[in-house]
Amino acid sequence: MATAGTRGDGMRRANLSLVLRTVHREGPRSRAALTEATGLNRSTIADLVGELQRAGLVVERASDAQGRVGRPSPIVVPDPRVVAVAANPEVDALDIGAIALDGTIVARERREQRSLLTPERTAALVAETVATWSRGPLAEARIVGVGVAVPGPVRASDGLVREAPHLGWIDAPLPDLMTDATGLTAHVANDAALGALAEYLFGAARGAHDVVYLNGGASGIGGAVIVGGTPLGGAGGYAGEFGQNRPGIVAAADRRAAEGVLEDEVSRAHLLAAVGLDGGDDAALAAALASTSDPAASAEVDRQRRILATALANAANVLNPAVIVLGGFLAVLAGRDLAGLDAAVRAQTVPACAEGLRLAVAGLGEDRLLVGAAEAVFEAELFPGR
Structure with a gap:
């Protein structure tokens, strides 16, 4: 059983983490704003900020506020070092x-x-x-x-x-x-x-509590799910392998791999080949797709978008997210016509699950x-x- 001192130490550590997490994830705050955001009293905030400063985790700088009556409150910011x-x-x-x-x-x-x-x-x-x-x-x-x-x-x-x-x-x-x-x-x-964590905290899914994220990279397609603000890990931490799902392909001519999974059909390698590139990052792929007039390249983009739309609709029907975020080469595919992909997803989604659904490309890009x-x-x- 924990002693009173142990409980007190645990509470203090939790409060220190709360203050530091707030300025890290929500941005610089005055002590007064931290009091409001955390629910802690002013003297506790002053004490915690002082300890975080001594630990080299935050610094205080002068407020940018001008023209206000009285002395401006200093702003608490994470230490950039x-x-x-x-x-x-x-x-x-x-x-x-x-x-x-x-x-x-x-x-x-x-x-x-x-x-x-x-x-x-x-x-x-x-x-x-x-x-x-x-x-x-x-x-x-x-x-x-x-x-x-x-x-x-x-x-x-x-x-x-x-x-x-x-x-x-x-x-x-x-x-x-x-x-x-x-x-x-x-x-x-x-x-x-x-990637899902980053987009949830700082990117395209910020403010949403139910998120589906698909990442397209050189190794294929991965994914992650956030439910009620909590990452869905699964029993061993392996949840979210959307790329290994068997895709729904309506037109037989769209299939490239017999018995293939989603990442066999929606593929960065196929896109690079379509524009004649042996390699390159997502920016190079996007530039090549934007500049090509080859009908075969456009056809490959359209084929992958059709298959991707069905996969995203399946995710929306099962998980009912507020936002689906696409990163990597999937963001390149979506960015060609985000509204069109959104419409294709909604056409295959249960109307109730489509209500309030937002499709977005990763806000943090390559980072x-x-x-x-x-x-x-x-x-x-x-x-x-x-």
Whole structure:
């Protein structure tokens, strides 16, 4: 049984996390605004802000308010020197970023790969990059951990990568490898789950409590679901594998893979081939699609959009989300005609489930997975109290 002192310590940690989480996720706040947002009294807020300052987690700056009577209240902001490193290994590249607690992307690098990354190579490249940045943009930073967004199922209990099929990883102990290489505590999760978290907190799904997110990358299609503001993990943390569903294909001519799953039919590789590219990121794909006049490329886009619309309608019918967010090459597909895709989804959705449904492309763009991976670090290392 907990003692009174233990309960008090736990409450204080929870209140410190509440204040820090509020300014991190909701933006800078005056002490008065924090009092209103948290329900804590003014003296408690003053005490908590002081402790967070001494811990190097927040700073106070002068208010921008002008022309008001009286002395302006200082504004509490997350200390931008507190940083999480984030990484996303894919079949063609390793994206690495450093994201500050105030949301600033301090550094970012895309390292193209000619061969498939191994877990060991991924950890070594992240360590090499962090060492370089520590002599440059992160020289004054306090790095609190490293987060990794992996394209495949990750066991929630310990971050073991059960399978990243396109990378060839099976039961990879990536958290241990990353910690051994970098000296930082590592947090590993599925890329789509982290993308969904980022879009829910800071992007296109902000303010919604029921969200379906689909991420399209070089490794295929992943997904995640948020229900009532809580991520839907499933028994082992593997929920949301929309890319492995059998797609509904009305026209036989639209099928490309016998007995294929959704990611076999709606594919970044097919789109790149249609515009004559051997590789490239989503921006290059979008530019190529926008500039081509090849009817075959347009036909491939239309084919994938038809299949995607049915998959999204199935998700809407089962989960009744307020918003469906599409990231990666799926955002490129949707962005060609978002209203048209929305209409195609609604045409196959139960009317009641279509009420209030919004289809959106990822608001954080190419940064969504890195932001989500950084958020996993902040949540575990800085906001443990609830």
